[in-house]
Amino acid sequence: MARRHERTHSTRRLIRAGVPQGSTLSPLLYSAYTNDIPRPSSSGVQLALFADDAALFYGNRNRSTRFTLLPLQRAIDELGQWFRKWRIEVNPDKSAAIQFKYGKIRSRLIVDKNTPNLKMLDANHPWQRNYKYLEVTLDKNLNFRDHIERVRNTALFYKARLGAVLGRKSKLSRHNKRTIYKMCITTVMRYASLVFAHAAPKALHRLQGASKRLFDIAGSHPNALLRAVVDYQPPPTTHLIRRPRNVLTDPPDALTAAVESLNDVNGTHD
Known part of the structure; x- marks a missing residue:
């Protein structure tokens, strides 16, 4: 191995351990390494593994934190012995403990008073109010407000960075704009959506408002059909569904009328 900076190379050294970063063998070798x-x-107490992330979780109907400390600490000590055996270092800055409580009464305290911290390899892991695990911010009440706010800010940041590319003055085609939107923005907003989909409607409304701001770009587009899509309001849930025999006689909705008028205009120009 040698480092290169412009036209200068460092002294070559033989690699005696490890694999290149990004190698296809890395996941397989890591799975074999952590198999035991x-x-x-x-x-x-259950252990969850995903790539190089490990999580211990324990469920108890008792609301007191002290009833969960003993089994969790015993499982952590067992993991600590395995880490020492295979010389695996644990980053304490990337480890945390969090307690989830479900109840109508929401306490402002993270845990009960005088609750000791969990320890791994003589390092304290303080209790946290929220923690990001696999890019999902989990809070102690599982209302996912912190996660939704973070996703909203990230999507708006990407929208600001890509404004010149997605704006109406951009020379990109609508197909390319839609592709960029799906790759850079939609993936951020929909990541792990099944986890926080049950959040309160008030919290989800902020995420919906951010998506509407992204569609406002199309609101100033010269295409009348795209402007109609932005202003389109779906019928309420109590709206009666039209029967097939009444489709031809009922008046069309606003979006259908806009499409028909646009087709008429295009037909006259042809």
Whole structure:
């Protein structure tokens, strides 16, 4: 291996361990390396692994935090012994403990008073109010407001950066604009949407408002059909569904009328 900076090379050294970054063998070798990771012996404690992330979780109907400390700490100690055996270093800055509580009464305290911290390899892991795990921000009440706010800000940031590309003055085709929107913005807003889809409508409304701001770009587009899509309001849930026999006689909705008028204009120019 040698480092290169412009036309200068460092001294070449032989690699005796490890694999190149991004190698296709890395996931397979890591799975084989962690295959003997110990499963928790404590009843009720489960271990979740995804890539190089590990999580221990334990469910208890008792609302007191002290009832969850003993089995969790025992499982953490077992993992710590395995880490020492295989010389795996754990970054304490990327480790945290969080307690989820469900109830009508929401406490402002993260955990009960005088609750000790969990420890791994002689390092304290303080209790957190929220923590980002696999790019999903989990809060202690599981209302996902912090996650929705973070996703909203990220989507608006990308929208501001791509404004010149997605704007009406851009020379890109609508197909390319739609592709950029789906690749850079939609993926951010829909990532792990099944996890926070049950959040309160008030919290989801902020995310919906951010998506509407993205469609406002099409509101100033010279194409009348795109402007009609922006202003389109779906019928309420209590609206009666038209029967097939009445489709030909009922008046069309606003979007259908805009499409028909646009077709008439194009037909006259042809």
